[in-house]
Amino acid sequence: MSAPRTSPPSPSPCAATAAARVPLLQARELCKRHGGIVALDTFSVDIHEGEIFGLIGPNGAGKSTFFDILTGFCAADSGGIVFDRVVLPTLQAHRSAARGIARTFQNIRLFGELSVLENVLIGGHRHDGGSVLGTLLGLGGARENERLAHERALEWLRYVGIEHYAERPAATLPYGDQRRLEIARALAARPVLLALDEPAAGMNATESAALGKLLRRIRADGVTVLLVDHDVPLVMDLCDRIAVLDAGRKIAEGTPAAVQRNPAVIDAYLGSAENGH
Numbered sequence: 290m291s292a293p294r295t296s297p298p299s300p301s302p303c304a305a306t307a308a309a310r311v312p313l314l315q316a317r318e319l320c321k322r323h324g325g326i327v328a329l330d331t332f333s334v335d336i337h338e339g340e341i342f343g344l345i346g347p348n349g350a351g352k353s354t355f356f357d358i359l360t361g362f363c364a365a366d367s368g369g370i371v372f373d374r375v376v377l378p379t380l381q382a383h384r385s386a387a388r389g390i391a392r393t394f395q396n397i398r399l400f401g402e403l404s405v406l407e408n409v410l411i412g413g414h415r416h417d418g419g420s421v422l423g424t425l426l427g428l429g430g431a432r433e434n435e436r437l438a439h440e441r442a443l444e445w446l447r448y449v450g451i452e453h454y455a456e457r458p459a460a461t462l463p464y465g466d467q468r469r470l471e472i473a474r475a476l477a478a479r480p481v482l483l484a485l486d487e488p489a490a491g492m493n494a495t496e497s498a499a500l501g502k503l504l505r506r507i508r509a510d511g512v513t514v515l516l517v518d519h520d521v522p523l524v525m526d527l528c529d530r531i532a533v534l535d536a537g538r539k540i541a542e543g544t545p546a547a548v549q550r551n552p553a554v555i556d557a558y559l560g561s562a563e564n565g566h
């Protein structure tokens with residue numbers, strides 16, 4: 290599988306020149322309640338450029354809530370996020386995307402009746418230019434833009450290994466490949482940070498190992514990865530650092546080895562996983 294010719298993921302010039310000491314993402318004291326439930330309680334975390342950062346925790350720990358705040362789908366009650374040295378506006382998904390944050394969803398959100406290729410075209414539209422009017426009028430420039438956009442979309446499908454499905458309706462793909470398609474669609478937006486919400490959910494061990502390989506490649510191509518998953522072996526194997534949430538609070542942060550040894554983590558998460566909860 291060769292890398293996309295035209296547009297492998299790459300960090301923004303600003304991120305690239307940022308001193309290694311300045312985190313790419315700084316979340317500070319985030320709090321969020323849903324009615325009476327505290328979903329996030331003064332959660333702070335730094336994510337550095339070029340790392341695969343894992344966020345784990347038992348069900349209901351607040352992981353998706355953090356994702357939703359980060360990507361503008363939900364507003365924090367207090368606290369804030371600085372990304373690439375700029376304060377992220379709240380509740381503005383398009384602004385987060387424009388700043389270079391792309392995400393996938395815990396519950397896959399594809400356009401099931403559209404083709405696999407069309408789903409990626411939608412992800413890349415911000416970069417691929419052209420106008421709907423131009424296309425309708427059959428203008429030469431618009432046609433050329435469209436052809437290039439198709440080529441790039443196909444390259445992203447190749448990158449994640451599902452180009453053979455390009456013309457199929459997205460909903461007809463095996464589950465694991467739908468998750469790959471979500472990643473291709475997110476990558477087509479050329480993110481600085483790729484946030485993956487349970488990408489290994491529903492995958493068998495072989496698919497999960499292949500996903501790990503893909504995520505390493507994405508990092509090697511310059512994209513920082515935030516990974517939330519319940520597949521503990523995958524997270525431990527892949528991540529440079531991990532934060533552990535429990536009932537909205539961060540109970541540990543560090544390397545996989547340090548986190549695995551942490552008694553609070555064993556109690557709150559790994560212990561419960563071993564007990565089958």
Ligand SMILES: Nc1ncnc2c1ncn2[C@@H]1O[C@H](COP(=O)(O)OP(=O)(O)OP(=O)(O)O)[C@@H](O)[C@H]1O
Nearest residue numbers: 323326327328346347348349350351352353354355
């Ligand atoms: N829209 C909502 N309305 C009410 N409660 C919510 C809402 N979204 C999340 N919650 C609650 O907030 C808490 C945190 O949920 P969240 O989905 O962030 O956890 P999570 O760590 O992603 O869990 P899981 O691993 O099960 O996906 C949970 O108690 C959940 O029930």
